[in-house]
Amino acid sequence: MADRTLSPRTRRFLSADALFKLLRNRFEAVQDDRKDANVTYPLVDVMMSALAMFVFKDPSLLAFEDRKDDPSLKSIFNIKKIPSDSQMREILDPVDVEHLNEAFADIFAELQRGGVLKSFRYLDGGYLLAIDGTGFFSSSKICCPSCLVKKSKDGKTKYAHQGVAAVLIHPERSEVIPLAIEPIIKQDGETKNDCERNATRRLLKRIKKQHPKLKLTVTEDGLASNAPHIADLEEFGYHYILGAKPGDHKHLFDQVIDAGDDSQLHSIRTAKIDQKGSYRETQWAKQLPLNKSNPDVLVNYVGQADLTSDGNIKSMFSWVTDHAVTRATVLQIAAGGRCRWRIENETFNTLKNQGYNFEHNYGHGTQNLSTVLMLLMMLAFLIDQVQQACCPLFQAVLSKLGSRRSLWFRLRSAVDSFIFRSYREILEALLSDRCRYRFLPP
Template identity: 45%
Template sequence: MGSPSRLVRADLTADALFPLVRATFDAIPETRTGPSTIPRGDALLSAFAMFSLKDPSLLAFDHRRRDPNDHFRTVYGITRVPSDTQMRDLLDPVDPAALRPAFRDVFRRLQRDHVLDTFGYLGGQYLISVDGTNYFATTSDGIHCPECLVKRNRVGVVTHYHQMLGAAIVHPDHKEVIPLAPEPIVNGDGHRKNDGERNATRRWLRAFRRDHPRLPVLLVEDDLAANAPHLRDVRAARAGYLITVQPGDHKFLFDALFADDAAGRTAILTTVDSDTGIVRHYRSHHGLSLNESNPDTRVSVLEYWEWSAVGDLQVFSWITDQPLTPDTVYDVMRGGRARWTIENETFNTLKNQGYQFEHNYGHGKKHLSVVLAVLMILAFLVDQAQQIGCPAFRAAWAACGTKRSLWDQIRAVFRLFAVTSMGAILRALADRSVCPPLVPHNTG
């Protein structure tokens, strides 16, 4: 079907997706027992709007709340916007797992509109890049919460920090990604024992399969995932795997590779790209034990060398359960290298392109920091859906030049002009002639 960024889908505009997100928020059971003047759905959607607008802090968003306009109602469907203190209080008790349906419902919209067709790979599977990342760290005693992870260095300095296990559907030919519901890596034992990426991945796999029981997927992961317990978890989740391995971390496996090669049991393929001059050399191995402790855990291994036209060399290796034949090794190699997409197009975007992923929006006494981080990733998913299927979004982005400039100008129009939808804002940025002249608010 071609690049997803060429698609045009009315259901993938912000104006179609915001009500969908609101519906999932409204479905979260209310746990407050006393009277409330602000519905929890309004509080959740207000935090989502803060990340949709890329406000750099809760304080900046609170100033916007006082602007003399009704854009939060007309653009986002928010009846009452809480103050920064009210937002913290309302969101702190929310279980982050309660936000998973929002990701699932946006994903189903993408699925229904055939966006996923363009992401199919290796026989119709979907590559899911999974990795952990830090999004907050401080040595200040006063800035932390019960879910902070804790580490102490050799001189006794204590650092509180947060991590998240992120996951996104990726494709070697696409810059867009489809973020899936993340899994928090949190301290669940009163600061006595930190959670870890391996446990978070196990939880994520189970939750993913509950949300998407029939989706054919192939996990692409880093070297830390190349262990027998994780491979058993992957098989239990009915998923495939394509995992980086390094000689220094898997001596037993690489000794077996050398023995295989010396005995002539290795399948070898070398190709030369006539257009670029790139030389590609593949060695495939089958049925090798992953390590000495797990001889019954058998894997296939793809080794890959690539020389550029000027002689620069790159070397990669992966374990996999995918067929390795002369017809498949090129695609397997590209799928394995797509693992970096979650770092380059997801974490880097969240940290460096206006989303302020590493900013401390608040900690609270329970889940506040995690809830806000999950809502930020949800806003990123909605932005990616617009980038794929909304021509007005792509036109406004092109007119503004960069994503940061786009976010800046969306905030400016949102604050200063009379608009009734996000679509109107985007069309105004792309071409002012396609909508009525913008009328400044009377701020006198």
């Protein structure tokens, strides 16, 4: 019997094992178009096998195939037969990605049920949603009909898959909660702006459909602070905090200067933000035209600079927002704008640099394989973020081992050497060192 004193309780339906079951239920609804009724590998088993590969952070499909007879994986993920790498690619390639996007909403509903999202509340009881684009495949040789095709100035052709992700963030939380991911498709446009804008509109539409009552403040980089995108956000009923740079918004910043001349540029100073005596100055002005082309699009401006003790600028940020900006709200708005970087640091950088192998080509296929695998990896990442946010046992093991990479390595080592019935059993064994410091039987 496991020593329960070592494993502080978490909400049962938010444990990794419960979320694996939740995803299995979702995957069972995915249509399998294979004509052979007596298939060797049911689609749900193949999808759960791929999820297992990303949960344990196997560096490649071939590495995962070496453990396809592992009884622990079969037990933890309720899989009867794990396919080979080529079989997995072939079976997953035609899968419709819609059900995978619905799976994010399934987990979100469990987080709401468990009250976990209360600590993510932001302005006016809503949530802060960061949106940004990223690439998850690039090659000069491998391609499929769905690939984005780009030609460089020297005439070389690059093939790529990209997507736009939306994650819940909070200035005081290190965890992020992926809400939805929208692939950028070949028909989205020829320029980066058009591609991301069209995909982002579909993403917003998806989020509104899945979460019609969710109050959101969307935060994005300076490419998003344009009139058509602001119109989209307003159409869906979302607030916004969007980056704005002087070089890209000259007319707006001219208006900021004029507001200062007319004593309409307000300011707050935050003293001693570090031990060296640095301080922070936050400014705001209300109802300024976004640009000359759209004088009727009025936005509130917020700027924030960190300065050394002798007044030299260390860093400077600026945003446009539709939130009411007052002395009572401006610092919270600025904090929301500044923590937009969590989608880069805690999401994309974590996926690329902390053992998830986000940019590794697990398989490209000819239809949807690359996107299907990316979404399954993001679901595994979401499960890890939920565990980090609300599972004391996972938190204790991560603290003990010191890094995510160490945790993933020890997870793989444990299932290579011992048989487990659940993910929780592995964590308990790692916390108690039951997988180490044992003599072999004589």
